[in-house]
Amino acid sequence: MSASSLRVEPGFAFPAEWIALDAAEQRRLHGHCGIPPARYGEYCDAGLLARRTxxxxxxxxxxxxxxxxxxxxxxxxxxxxxxxxxxxxRLDGRYVEIADARRGQIARSRWEYRQDDGTLLLTVEPDVMMVDPEGKGDAGGKRSTAAPREEDTREEDTGGWAVLTRKQCTPETTCGYCLNTTNLIHTDPATALRYGFRAPIIAGNQTVNFVLEALSLDARPQSFDIEIRFRKPVFWDDAVAIEGRRGAAGTLTGIRAVNGEGATVADATVNAVAYGV
Known part of the structure; x- marks a missing residue:
């Protein structure tokens, strides 16, 4: 199926693909995220696998x-x-909902990564906003009767946060991570300005890598369930602190990314995590 045949509508199924992430590409991308090669060892960073979605x-x-x-x-x-x-x-994905939002629409999709024998290793559910530079919604979408999901599930700030890692974004790391992207909002200042950003913004998935690394600082997880919400743009020259909060068992229950001005640019709820790899 050619790109021109792709459709953004509920129920549309993307053609199945077979994908693989090799050690060299993981090392290259992690180099732009400040993540050491030993962090994931011989296993894939799920956040990098999820880039394809x-x-x-x-x-x-x-x-x-x-x-x-x-x-x-x-x-x-x-x-x-x-x-x-x-x-x-094997990667299979489909759109499950198109919902109206303040600046356009949100496309919600579900993706499954399976081994050759059908074993399910990873499920990814991204929300992608289709931003209208004129600030107008698209009447073709479904308006949700509930509050927007990204506002419903905000990680409540009750304290207990501690800095886990620090990241410094640069134009070089942003463009390197987004190599060959067709979304110029990440690499071209003029395009970013057109859509209301003071400078290019890093890929949301790069923030995903920052957040997921926090789960692997103590040990490598066997399984996890995490929802990450992007609150504010991260610009290609921002400094970001990754902070975590632990529950009674000592495992992380919340993770957030905070910029140099003290604003939370992303937060995450860790619904479950199990170690053992």
Missing amino acids: ITLNTAAIQASRPGLAPVHVVHRLRQHAPAPLGEKL
Whole structure:
């Protein structure tokens, strides 16, 4: 199926793909995130596997909704078991809902990564906002009767946060991570300005990598269920602190990214995590 055949509509199924993430590509991308190669060992960073879902969302939006800018706003990942580096996985995805939002629409999709024998390793559910530069919604979408999901599930700030890692974004790391992207909002200052940003913004998935790394600082997780919400843009020159909060068992229950001005740019709820790899 060509890119021109992709459609952003509920029920549309993307053609199945076989994908693999090798050690060299993981090392390259992690280099732009300040993540050491030993962090994940011989296993894939689920956040890097999940990049393909955003690439395909972007292609579909650019093909069927030209003029709208795709912006990643929510990402839910459920790792059922870690994927070995280099192993081919079957990727299946479809749109489950198109909902109206203040500046356009939100495309919600569900993706599954399976081994050759059908074993499910990873489920990814991203929300991608299709931003209208004129600030007008699209009447073709479904208006949700509930409050927007990204506002419903905000991680309540009751204190107890501690800095886990610090990241410094630069134009070089942003462009390196977004190598060959067709979404110029990440790499071109003029495009970013057109959509209301003072400078290019890093890919939402790069923030996903920052957040997921926090789960692997103490040990490598066997499985996890996490929902990450992007609150504010992270610009390509921002400094970001990754903070965590632990529950009674000592495991992380919340993670957030805070910029140099003290604003939370992303937060995450860790619904479950199990260690053992």
